Amino acid sequence: MLSRLRRDLLSSIVAVVALTVILGVAxxxxxTGLSAVAMPDRAGGSLVERGGTVVGSKLLAQDGRRPVVGADGQPQEDxxxxxxxxxxxxxxQARPSATGYAANATAFANLGPNSxxxxxxxxxxxxxxLALERPYDHDLTVAGVPADAVQTSASGLDPHISRRNAWIQARRVAATRRLPYARVLELVDDATDGRALGVLGEPGVNVLALNLALDRASSSTSGGAR
Structure with missing residues (x-):
């Protein structure tokens, strides 16, 4: 009986070690090695640099909000x-995020549609x-707001927004940056990724790529000054 127990225990230990080495290491x-050869950019995180400094990843959304500063010059708190x-x-602005755009805590709201x-x-x-966009698009109605503008994605870090969402936001961005609306729409087109494998899903606009392109366009328009 003890001999059989030892054999079973030894077999279990060997199985755990072997599977750990095979599935956890090898x-x-x-x-990782195949990915680094076949798609080095994605394997490295699809990092985006500006002036030699990493400013984000093409695969992750970023928070486009900023702190509200009070009359005393200090950030307000809730x-x-x-x-x-x-x-x-x-x-x-990227899609709303259930995690506050925290890349180390990707998740969705996990709430039912009838909640x-x-x-x-x-x-x-x-x-x-509506409060953000209507001052620049007076004809915008509730029915005209795209779903991705008000609903979180499954990961909370979807880097893309719909083209409809981008077209609406383009009026505000063009006005606040003092850029021609047509020029902003050109940048939207440049930052648009096509369907996966050419047939899956819908084209999406990469928000980080678009905002960085806008910074470059604004700098060139103002003679290099922000």
Missing amino acids: YPLLV ADGDPVLQADPRLF ADTRDATKANLDAY
């Missing part, structure tokens, strides 16, 4: 002590979107 190294944020009007919390969150996002 397989990840193999996949009841929980967190900074109060508002959308930067000079930037295209009161989902209704309230969507209503709050809708109101904020």
Whole structure:
């Protein structure tokens, strides 16, 4: 009986060690190596640099909001002590995020479509979107707001927005940056990625790439000064 127990225990230990080496070490190294050869940019995180400094990844959305500063020149805080944020009007805004755009905590809201919390969150996002965009697009209605402007993505870090969403935001960005609307639309087109494999999903506008292109366009228009 003890001999059989020892054999079973030894077999279990060998299996755990072997599977750990194969699936926990060898397989990840193999996949990483193949990825580095076949698609080095993606394997390295699709990092985006500006002036030699990494400013983000093409695969991750960034928070386009900025702290609200009070009359005393200090950032305002909410009841929980967190900074109060508002959308930067000079930037295209990514989709709402359930994680506050934290790349180390990707998740979705995990709320059902009939949830009161989902209704309230969507209503709050809708109101904020209309308040931001209507001053520059007086004809914008609730029915004209794209779903991706008010709903979070599954990861909370989707780097893309729909073209419809980008076209609406383009009026605000063009006005605040004092760029021709047509020029901003050209940059939207340049930052648009096509369907996956040519057939899956819809084209999407990469927000980080678009905002960086806008910075370059604004700098060239103002003679190199922001």
